[in-house]
Amino acid sequence: xxxxxxxxxxxxxxxxxxxxxxxxxxxxxxxxxxxxxxxxxxxxxxxxxxxxxxxxxxxxxxxxxxxxxxxxxxxxxxxxxxxxxxxxxxxxxxxxxxxxxxxxxxxxxxxxxxxxxxxxxxxxxxxxxxxxxxxxxxxxxxxxxxxxxxxxxxxxxxxxxxxxxxxxxxxxxxxxxxxxxxxxxxxxxxxxxxxxxxxxxxxxxxxxxxxxxxxxxxxxxxxxxxxxxxxxxxxxxxxxxxxxxxxxxxxxxxxxxxxxxxxxxxxxxxxxxxxxxxxxxxxxxxxxxxxxxxxxxxxxxxxxxxxxxxxxxxxxxxxxxxxxxxxxxxxxxxxxxxxxxxxxxxxxxxxxxxxxxxxxxxxxxxxxxxxxxxxxxxxxxxxxxxxxxxxxxxxxxxxxxxxxxxxxxxxxxxxxxxxxxxxxxxxxxxxxxxxxxxxxxx
Numbered sequence: 001x002x003x004x005x006x007x008x009x010x011x012x013x014x015x016x017x018x019x020x021x022x023x024x025x026x027x028x029x030x031x032x033x034x035x036x037x038x039x040x041x042x043x044x045x046x047x048x049x050x051x052x053x054x055x056x057x058x059x060x061x062x063x064x065x066x067x068x069x070x071x072x073x074x075x076x077x078x079x080x081x082x083x084x085x086x087x088x089x090x091x092x093x094x095x096x097x098x099x100x101x102x103x104x105x106x107x108x109x110x111x112x113x114x115x116x117x118x119x120x121x122x123x124x125x126x127x128x129x130x131x132x133x134x135x136x137x138x139x140x141x142x143x144x145x146x147x148x149x150x151x152x153x154x155x156x157x158x159x160x161x162x163x164x165x166x167x168x169x170x171x172x173x174x175x176x177x178x179x180x181x182x183x184x185x186x187x188x189x190x191x192x193x194x195x196x197x198x199x200x201x202x203x204x205x206x207x208x209x210x211x212x213x214x215x216x217x218x219x220x221x222x223x224x225x226x227x228x229x230x231x232x233x234x235x236x237x238x239x240x241x242x243x244x245x246x247x248x249x250x251x252x253x254x255x256x257x258x259x260x261x262x263x264x265x266x267x268x269x270x271x272x273x274x275x276x277x278x279x280x281x282x283x284x285x286x287x288x289x290x291x292x293x294x295x296x297x298x299x300x301x302x303x304x305x306x307x308x309x310x311x312x313x314x315x316x317x318x319x320x321x322x323x324x325x326x327x328x329x330x331x332x333x334x335x336x337x338x339x340x341x342x343x344x345x346x347x348x349x350x351x352x353x354x355x356x357x358x359x360x361x362x363x364x365x366x367x368x369x370x371x372x373x374x375x376x377x378x379x380x381x382x383x384x385x386x387x388x389x390x391x392x393x394x395x396x397x398x399x400x401x402x403x404x405x406x407x408x409x410x411x412x413x414x415x416x417x418x419x420x421x422x423x424x425x426x427x428x429x430x431x432x433x434x435x436x437x438x439x440x441x442x
Contacts (some may be wrong), residue, residue, distance in 0.1 A: 008201050009132045009209065013141050015187050016125050019079065020148025021155070022180045023121050024259075024285075026090045026114070027055070028156035029176055031263045032281070033169035040169075041103055045264075045392045052260045052388035054108045058115030060381030067123035067374025068230060071367070074193030075128040078120050083184025085117030087177040094173030115381075122358065122377055127370035130362040131194055134212020136304050138362055139311065142355035143296020150289025150351065157263060157278040230371045231428055238427050240364065241372065243420035245379035247320070248357055250414030251350065252383030254323060254407045258284045258347050260388045261403075269400050270336035280340040287348030295319060295352035299359065308363070308423040312356045317418040319352035324411035331404035343404075350411075364427045372427060383410075 030037070030051065038048055069078045093110045096103050125145050133141045163172040192198040195209050235241055263281040266272045272280060295315055303311030326346030333339045358373060365372035387407070394403045 008198060008205060009195070012128070012132065012191055013144050015183075015190060016128065016145045017148040017151075018183050019083065019187060020121065020125070020145050021152030022083070022148075022176070022183050023086070023118050024149045024152035025156050025159075026086060026118070026176050026180060028153045028259055028285070029090075029160045029172055030093070030111075031260055032157050032160040032278070033164060033172065034264050035267065036164065036169045040098055041107070043104065045396075046389060047104065049260070049389040049392050051107055051111050052256070053385045055111040055115035056256070056381045056385035056388060058112035059119050060115075060378045060385060062116045062119035063123065063374040063378035063381065064371065065374070066119040067127075067370040067372070069120065070124040070127040070370035070374075071230065075124040075131075076188065076191045076193050079124040079191075080184050080188035082117050082120035082124065083180050083187070086114050087180040087184070089114040089117060090173055090180065091177040094170040119374075123370045123374040126358055126362055126365075126373040128191075129358070130213075130366065130369040132209060133362075134209060135363060136212060136300060138359040139296040139299035139303065139355045140293075141296070142358040142362075143292045143294075143299075145292075146351065146354040146358070147289040147292040149354075150285045150287065150292060153259065153285035154282040154289065156285075157281040161275070161278040230368055232371075235368070235372060235375070235427055240421045240423075240425065241375065241427060243417045244357065244360065245376050247316070247414040247417035247421075248376050248380035249383040250410040250417070251320065251353070251357070252380030253387045253410050254327070254350055254383075254414075255347075255380075256384035256387045257391055257404070257407050258288075258343075259384070261391050262343070265400060266336070266340065269395075270339065272336060280337065283340055283344035284347035287344045288351040288354075291319070291348035291351035292354050296355035296359075298352075299356055312360045312363070312423045313418045313421050316353035316356035317415045319349050319356075320411050320415040320418075322346075322349035322352075324408040324415070327404045327408040327411065331401045360421070360423050363423060364425065366426055366428060368428055 034048060037043065038045070043051075066078070066082075089110050093107065093114065096106050096110065100106060122145075126142075129138055129141050129145075159175075160169070160172040163169075163175060195201050195206050262284060263277055266281055267277045299311045299315045301311070302315065323346045326342055326349060330339050330342030330346060333342060357376065361373040361376055362369045390406075391403045394406055
């Protein structure tokens with residue numbers, strides 16, 4: 001039994017990978033169904049962009065509360081509850097009648113609510129990583145979790161297109177909702193908030209986990225986090241926190257060009273048919289999945305063999321800088337298939353940096369990693385919300401090449417922000433030491 005369960009932490013990371021995939025399946029399905037939805041509800045491109053903006057505003061505004069919930073209640077219940085919530089509102093999106101006079105307003109509210117439910121996904125997974133994963137394994141763990149982003153997004157075009165052709169776009173949303181509810185139930189049954197609570201964990205694995213936790217983030221201190229308030233003054237005065245948040249804002253802006261508009265760009269601007277768009281539209285997301293895993297492995301290896309600054313900050317800086325080059329090149333070539341491949345390279349290099357963001361929030365955030373990652377991700381989603389309506393506006397006035405060039409410029413800003421991050425300085429170290437000392441004197 002101990003041999004079979006010696007890697008229970010990786011089985012649970014595998015479940016978080018699936019949850020991550022389902023979360024993005026529920027996001028990207030709307031961009032694939034965009035042409036039919038726009039026709040059915042008589043929407044303009046800008047109105048459709050506002051549907052994605054509503055989702056991202058709900059997602060962004062609930063990031064910090066979601067992080068607090070993950071710190072307070074643990075990742076098991078928070079993630080399970082979130083999956084149920086977003087499954088319901090995925091189904092609601094597909095149930096809005098065409099004859100309803102206020103259909104657009106209802107769609108906006110449904111997408112906002114869906115975003116609010118999905119807000120718990122990555123603060124919850126970061127809190128899980130902080131409690132379960134030794135620091136030298138966090139790059140790979142986060143890389144695998146975020147590889148689910150690529151897999152879920154890549155699965156969405158062919159899956160939604162097939163269901164759309166044979167049954168209509170609404171059925172694709174209902175199917176996505178059912179898949180999410182099923183996976184959420186499995187997560188709740190199989191997971192635990194802390195390693196010592198899990199009935200399948202071996203003594204050897206428990207010892208390895210506890211020996212590898214850092215920055216005051218032991219499982220005993222994570223219990224205290226539920227009873228203590230988040231030190232927002234300390235967090236908000238930390239320059240590394242702001243640098244990471246600014247960089248993730250830029251990251252989110254770039255990522256949501258792919259999530260929100262890439263499929264439409266291929267079909268309408270590059271002139272691809274439905275099947276070709278489904279194939280080439282999946283390429284960036286497959287590249288994201290590969291980039292996440294490779295970036296996590298390289299980041300962990302460099303962290304162990306060189307330094308945390310090189311492994312966390314260096315990998316992220318290079319990944320996002322390469323994204324700027326790919327976007328600039330891919331948006332200017334004439335061949336539609338070649339443009340798709342080059343732009344997919346940009347998505348893949350962007351996601352090479354993904355694990356660094358979430359690993360470093362677990363590293364420097366410690367027992368408040370859920371709150372810290374929620375703050376960072378809020379910045380990322382505001383960036384995404386901006387691109388969902390700004391991208392078509394730029395394209396309308398200056399062309400689609402200009403939209404991608406704007407994203408390339410922000411990629412440079414996001415890369416340079418990593419120069420200001422200190423990965424070796426815990427955000428709440430002094431407060432943690434003070435509290436431990438105070439507890440010892442009682």
